[in-house]
Amino acid sequence: MKKMLVISCLLTLTGFFAQAQSKQHIIDSFVQALVKHQDFSGNVLVIDKGNIIYEHSFGYADLADHSPNRPTITFPIASISKLFTATAILQLHEQGRLKITDAVAKYLPQFPYADVTIRHLLSHTSGLPPYNAFFDKYHEKDPQRVFTNRDFLPGVVANKQPLVYKPGDNGNYDNINFLVLALIIEKLSGLSYESYIQKNILTPAGMTETVFFPLPKQFNTVAIQNFSFPHVYLHLYDSLPVKSNSIAYVKAYWHSYGFNGFGDYISTMRDLWKFDQALYRNVLLKQQTLSAAFVPVKLNNGENNRDEFGLGWEIEKDSSMGKLVYHSGAAMGLSANIMRNITTQQTVIVFDNMHFNAHETAGKIMMLLNNRHVDMPRRSIARMYGIALRNEGAVAAKALLENLQKDTINYYLSEDEMNSLGYDFMGNSNPYQLPEQHLYKQAIETLKLNVSLFPDSWNAYDSYGEALLADGQKEEAIKMYQRSIELNPKNDNAQKVLRQLLQ
Structure with missing residues (x-):
């Protein structure tokens, strides 16, 4: 009988490890395909019922010196930091020092919006405008001034x-909500925001590798040890990204706005797992409190809020795999996500220091972990075409596109991406306030090709007309706008431009 029990246990363990290895292989194939198609650079950690199923790193922490990402490397978690703020508020709620339904003004008497409650802040349903609305005019007068949490209420x-x-x-998701929550934490605890988080969250959870390192320092420090730097592709036609902290506008912005409470921490994969474990063990919060945090907050009309936010956590609408709760983090040149299946005790943690798709990647890995089908990643033909057009010219770029179109397993072609590429070449959008660059020849070539690829798209003709007009080709632009209106008589923008051109 004992032998039979031992054999049964061994078979069970063997089956578990075989299943884990199978899932590991499936997940690895997916992530490797992302890397191959230049859609991922960073770290992935996958946990199933307390066991590590997958842990790997890809790409460079610093592209300039080719230092690699590693499982132990520290990275910015950006808005995942909001989970620490939310946890702190819920701890104060458990201690009876505040109620989630209380008005903010009860604890911050200067706060001039009497109807905004703590629940509104936690669920991003307060209606507060972004902090820029209050401080941009001061920033314009004194660009060197640094605004901190002390300046917030007076401002x-x-x-x-x-x-x-x-x-x-x-x-509407906005950082200002958690800035105000940080002020409440400081008012009720008598501690600085940083000190409270360290004492009541990081230390109890054993998170020794998570450090308070606000965004102004992250984007204005050149040398940081064991750190994965954010990188950003400035254009769709760029073959390589640049360090985000090399962009003057980004550095200047984060030099000025030094508010805390919503994006201040850097961490490692294993340390975020410790936070996950501490939540499961109820080290930081009672289960009753967590359960309430994982329910979408209702709007005044009785419907769930648009982004399905609970008390600090976002809840996935699709519950077919179990209840999924998560939070993403993103900043200039990075994205991160912690996704927890609290029904099955599965956790996926993803960090990417060159792309903005960590949430999407984490969601697909969670699907693979639960034996769901996920299409293998494919590479964007539009991006490859843009790089070739910029560096090799129109003939070579078109030949590349036509060749890649034949391989639908590894590549895809998107009308919208081609359209975006055309606008990128035009240089109308300049979010990083770089020196203006208008590559009208390449823009026209791209949008002309898009029309030939998608001849029934009114929007393709509209965009092509805009590029022609920007290049001074009025007569050709008129033809494109006329064709766009033929395909879509409700294209009010084209009708308005056409009237002006024909006057």
Whole structure:
């Protein structure tokens, strides 16, 4: 009987490890395909019922010196930091020092919006405008001034702005909500925000590799040991990204806006796992409190808020695999995500220091972990075409596109991406405030090709007409706008431009 029990246990363990190895292989194939198609650079950690199923690193922490990402490397978690802020507020709630339904003004008497509650802040349903609305005019007068949490309430009172909507009527994700929560934490605890998080969250969870390192320092420090630097592709036609902290506008912005509470921490994969474990063990919060945090907050009309936010956590709408709760983090040139299947005790942690798709990647890995089908990644033909057009010319670029179109297993062609590429060449959008660059020849070539590829698209003709007009080709532009209207008589923009051109 004992022998039979031992054999049974061994068979069970063997089956578990075989299944884990199979899942590991499937996940690895998916991530390797992302890397191959230049859609991932960073770290992945996958946990199933307390066991590591997959842990790997890819790409470079610093492209300039080719230092690699490693499983132990520290990276910015950006808005995942909001989970620490939310946890702190929920701890104060458990201690009876505040109620989630309380008005913010009860704890911050200067706060000039009487109807905004703590629940509104946690669920991003407050209607508060972004902090720029209060401080940009001061920043324009004194670009060297640094704004911190101490400046927030005086600045809001002195330059009060209207709410975007009545609190609870709608939802929009904004950092200002967690800046205000950080002020409440400091007011009730008597500690600085950093000290409270360290004492009541990081230390109890054993998170020794998670450090308070605010965004102004992250984007204004050149040399950081064991750190994965964010990198950003400035254009769709760029073959390589640049360090985000090399962009003057990014550095200047984060030099000025030094607010805390929403994006201040750097961490490692294993340390975020410790946070995950501490939540499962109820080290930081009671289970009853967590369960309440994982329910989408209702709007005034009784519907769930748009982004399905609970109390600090976002809840995935699709519950077919179990209840998925998560939080993403993103900044200039990086994205991160921690996704937890609290039904099956599975966790996926993803960090990418060159792309903005960590949430999408984490979601697909969670699907693979639960034996769901996921299409293998394919590479964007539009991006490859743009790089070739910029560096090798129109003939070579078109030949490349036509060749890649034949391989639908590894490549895909998107009308929208070709359209975006054309606008990128035009140089109308300049979010990083770089020196203006208008590559009209390449823009026209791209959008002309897009029309031939998608001849029934009114939008393709509209965009092509805009590029022709920008290049001074009025007569040709008129033809394109006319064709766009033929395909879509409701294209009001084209009709307006056409009237002006024909006058």
